[in-house]
Amino acid sequence: MNNSAIAAIATAPGTAGIGIIRISGDDAPQIAKQVFSKPIIENRKMVYGSILHGDKVIDRGLACYFKAPNSYTGEDIIELFCHGGIVVCKMALESVLSCGAVLAQPGEFTRRAFLNGRMDLAQAEAVGDLIDAKTESAVFAATNQLDGKLSKKVSDIRSKIMDITAHLAATFDFSDEIEPILSEDLLSVLETVKIDIDALLSTADDGLLIKDGINAAIVGAPNVGKSSFLNLLAGEDRAIVTDIEGTTRDVLEIGVNIRGCRLNLLDTAGIRKSPDVIEQLGVERSVGAIEKADIVFLVVDGSRELNALDKRVISLIDGKNTICIINKCDLPKKITAVPFENKFEISALTGLGLDELLSFIFQKYSKGHLSAKVLITNNRHKEALIYSKKFINSAISSTTKGLPADIILSDLELSLTALGEIDGMSVGDEILENIFSRFCIGK
Numbered sequence: 001m002n003n004s005a006i007a008a009i010a011t012a013p014g015t016a017g018i019g020i021i022r023i024s025g026d027d028a029p030q031i032a033k034q035v036f037s038k039p040i041i042e043n044r045k046m047v048y049g050s051i052l053h054g055d056k057v058i059d060r061g062l063a064c065y066f067k068a069p070n071s072y073t074g075e076d077i078i079e080l081f082c083h084g085g086i087v088v089c090k091m092a093l094e095s096v097l098s099c100g101a102v103l104a105q106p107g108e109f110t111r112r113a114f115l116n117g118r119m120d121l122a123q124a125e126a127v128g129d130l131i132d133a134k135t136e137s138a139v140f141a142a143t144n145q146l147d148g149k150l151s152k153k154v155s156d157i158r159s160k161i162m163d164i165t166a167h168l169a170a171t172f173d174f175s176d177e178i179e180p181i182l183s184e185d186l187l188s189v190l191e192t193v194k195i196d197i198d199a200l201l202s203t204a205d206d207g208l209l210i211k212d213g214i215n216a217a218i219v220g221a222p223n224v225g226k227s228s229f230l231n232l233l234a235g236e237d238r239a240i241v242t243d244i245e246g247t248t249r250d251v252l253e254i255g256v257n258i259r260g261c262r263l264n265l266l267d268t269a270g271i272r273k274s275p276d277v278i279e280q281l282g283v284e285r286s287v288g289a290i291e292k293a294d295i296v297f298l299v300v301d302g303s304r305e306l307n308a309l310d311k312r313v314i315s316l317i318d319g320k321n322t323i324c325i326i327n328k329c330d331l332p333k334k335i336t337a338v339p340f341e342n343k344f345e346i347s348a349l350t351g352l353g354l355d356e357l358l359s360f361i362f363q364k365y366s367k368g369h370l371s372a373k374v375l376i377t378n379n380r381h382k383e384a385l386i387y388s389k390k391f392i393n394s395a396i397s398s399t400t401k402g403l404p405a406d407i408i409l410s411d412l413e414l415s416l417t418a419l420g421e422i423d424g425m426s427v428g429d430e431i432l433e434n435i436f437s438r439f440c441i442g443k
Contacts (some may be wrong), residue, residue, distance in 0.1 A: 003075060005031055006108055007101035009089050010442040016084030021092050022442060023078045024103055024109055029065065032078040034099040035092075036063045040078060043067040051082055053095040058087050074116030082148050093436045106440025111432065114424060121424030121435070122151050125378060127441050129211060134255060135262045137210045140371035149374045150381075151423045157196045158419050161392075165412045168405050183399055190396045200374070204382045206367045207375030209294070213255060213262030214365055217293035217316065221309035224301045225327040226350075228348035228368050230254065230267040258358055261366040266293065287316065295365075296322045301343060302339065303331040314339065323360075329353055380431075384421040391415035 005025030023031055032040050038049035040063045047064070050057045066077040080091050097103060107128070114124045126145035133139040144150070167181050213434040218226045234256050239389065252267040266289045290296060296317050300310055324343035326335060330350050344360070346353035375380050395411035420426030 004115075005101040006104040006112075007031075007093060007096045007342065008104040008442040010079070011084060011089070014084075015086060018346070019082050019084035019089035019092070021082070021089065021096060022072075022109065023080075023096055024073045024075045024102075024112065025101070025357060026076060027100055028076045028078045030064060031099045031101055032065070032080075035095045036078075036285065038063070038064045038081065043070075046081075051080055051092050051095070053091060053098075055268055058091050058095065059083055069116070071351065072118065073112040074118045075112060076339060077325060103438075104441055106441050107436030107443060108441075110341075110443055111436045114432075119146075120148070120151050121427060121432075122154070122422055123148055125380075125435060126361050127443065128435075129377065131306060131440070131443065133211075134213065135210070135257055135260050135368075137260055137366070138262070138377075139369040140368075141207065141210050141377050143374070143376060145343040145377070149364050150376075151198075153200060153374050153409045154419055154422050157193055157365055157388075158416060158425075160196070160415055161412055161419075162192050165409065168412070171405065178216060183402070186399050187396060190392055190399065192402040194389060194396070195441050197392065200376055201382065201389070202383050203370070203373065204376040204385075206370050207377040208255075208382075209365070210262075210367045210375065210381065211377035212370055213264045214294045215266065216263045216295045216297055217266040217268055217289045218299060219268050219290055219296045219313055220299035221301075221307065221313055222274075224310075225298045227252075227267055227350045228298065229299055229327060229346075230355060232346075232348045233258070233263070233265060237440050259362040260368050261362055263361070289319055294321065297325050298322050298340070299325045299327050300335065301328055302326040302333050302335045303328045304334050305334065306338070323357075325357070331375045365429045376388075376390070380435075381422050384418045388418035391418065425436060 005023055005027040005135075005211065007021060007023045010020040010022040013284060017293075029040070029112070033054050036047075036049050036053060037057075038047050040047050042063055046062045048062055049060070049318040051059045051061055061083065062081040064081070066072065066079070068074060068076045080092060082088055093103075095268065103297050110127050113119050114121055119127075126142045129142035130139060130146060133142055164186060168186075171181065176331050191355075201443050220226050220228055228251070234254050254265045254267070256265060268289050269364045298313065301308060306314075322342070323336055324339055324340040326338065326343055327348050329345040329352060330347040333345075342360070344353055344357045346357060371421045376385065391411045391414040395408050398408045398411060400403050417426045421431065
C-alpha cells in the first residue's frame with residue numbers, strides 16, 4: 001500500500017464553528033511543519049498556533065499529532081482545527097496539498113485503517129453505517145458492529161470450521177499418523193456451525209429494517225388525500241396538494257422518523273386509467289412501488305363509500321401488509337365496509353387520529369429493543385452467510401454419503417472464503433472499491 005500523505009476536510013461541508021483538515025501518511029509530520037507555525041511533536045497533545053499558506057496566516061487554531069501505529073489509520077496523522085468557514089477550510093486544505101499531500105479519495109482514511117489492521121472490514125463498514133444512521137436504533141446497531149461484536153460471532157464460527165478443516169487436511173496428508181475424525185463427530189460440528197449461521201441470518205430482516213428503514217407505499221384512488229397524509233407524517237408540506245385529480249405524476253420518496261422507527265414513505269400517483277401519458281407512467285410506477293413496499297398505507301375517503309377505483313386499488317394490494325387509512329374523519333362519515341383488520345380514522349387536514357396510528361406503527365415495527373444485540377444490517381453480509389451455509393450443507397451431505405475427505409474439505413474451504421468476505425479475511429479489490437467508494441471524502 002502507498003503510505004504517501006493524503007489529506008481532506010474531515011468535517012461536513014458548510015459553515016460551522018470548527019473545521020478539521022486531516023492528513024495521514026508517512027509525510028504528514030513534515031507537511032505539518034510547513035503549514036503550522038508551532039512544532040507538533042508530542043503524541044495526542046493539542047498545540048495552538050497559526051495555519052499558514054506560505055508566509056501568510058490563514059487562521060489561528062489547533063493541531064494534534066496522532067502517532068503511528070496508534071492512530072485511526074495506523075499511520076502518522078495530523079489534524080488541523082480551524083474555524084469552520086467554507087473558504088477557510090478550503091484554503092487550509094489547499095495549503096496542505098501544495099506541500100505534497102494528495103487529496104484523499106472517498107473512504108480512503110478508513111480503507112487505510114482496514115489495510116493497516118486497525119479494524120476489520122465489518123467494523124469499517126460500521127463507520128459508514130454510523131455516519132448514515134437515521135435513528136437511535138441504527139446508531140446502537142452500528143456501534144455494536146464497530147465494537148467488533150459481529151466480527152467476534154463470525155470469528156467463532158470460522159474457528160469451528162477451521163478446526164475440522166485442519167483435522168481433515170492433516171488426516172488427508174498424514175493418514176498413517178493422525179486418527180481420522182469420526183463421521184458422527186464431524187456431522188455434530190457441522191450441524192452446530194449451521195445453527196450458528198442460522199442464528200445470525202435470523203436477525204437480518206430486523207437488522208435491515210433498523211438500518212435502512214421500512215419502505216411504506218401510500219396508495220389509493222385519486223383525490224383521497226394521499227399527499228396530505230404524507231405531509232402530515234412528514235410534518236411539513238413536501239407534496240403538492242390540490243383538488244385536481246392526477247396532481248401526483250411520479251413516486252415521491254421521503255424519509256421520516258416515527259418515534260425512532262424509520263419510514264421511507266413513497267407517495268404514489270392516484271391509480272386510475274388516464275389518457276394522459278405522463279400520469280399513466282406515474283400510475284405504472286405506483287404499481288412498482290407497491291411491489292417493493294414492506295407495508296402499504298391504503299388511503300380511502302371516509303366521507304363517501306368505496307367506489308370502483310378504490311376497489312381496483314384494493315385488488316392490487318391483495319396479500320400485502322396493509323394499514324388502511326380512512327381519511328377525512330373531520331367530515332360526516334359515510335364509508336361502511338373496509339376489508340382490513342388494521343384501519344385508522346384520521347384527518348390529514350387537522351391531524352385528528354394521528355397519535356393512535358403512530359403508536360401502532362411504533363409498537364408493531366420499531367425494532368429498537370433489538371439494537372443492543374448482534375444484528376446483520378448489511379445485505380452483503382447476509383449473502384455471504386447464505387453462501388457459507390450452502391457449503392456447510394454440502395459438506396453435511398457429502399459426509400452423510402461417505403464421500404472422500406478432499407470433497408468435504410473443498411466445501412469447508414469455500415465456506416470459510418464466504419465468511420471471510422464479511423470481516424475481510426478473504427476479499428477482493430473490487431469489493432473493497434465498492435464498499436469504500438460509498439464513504440464521504442474525509443472519512
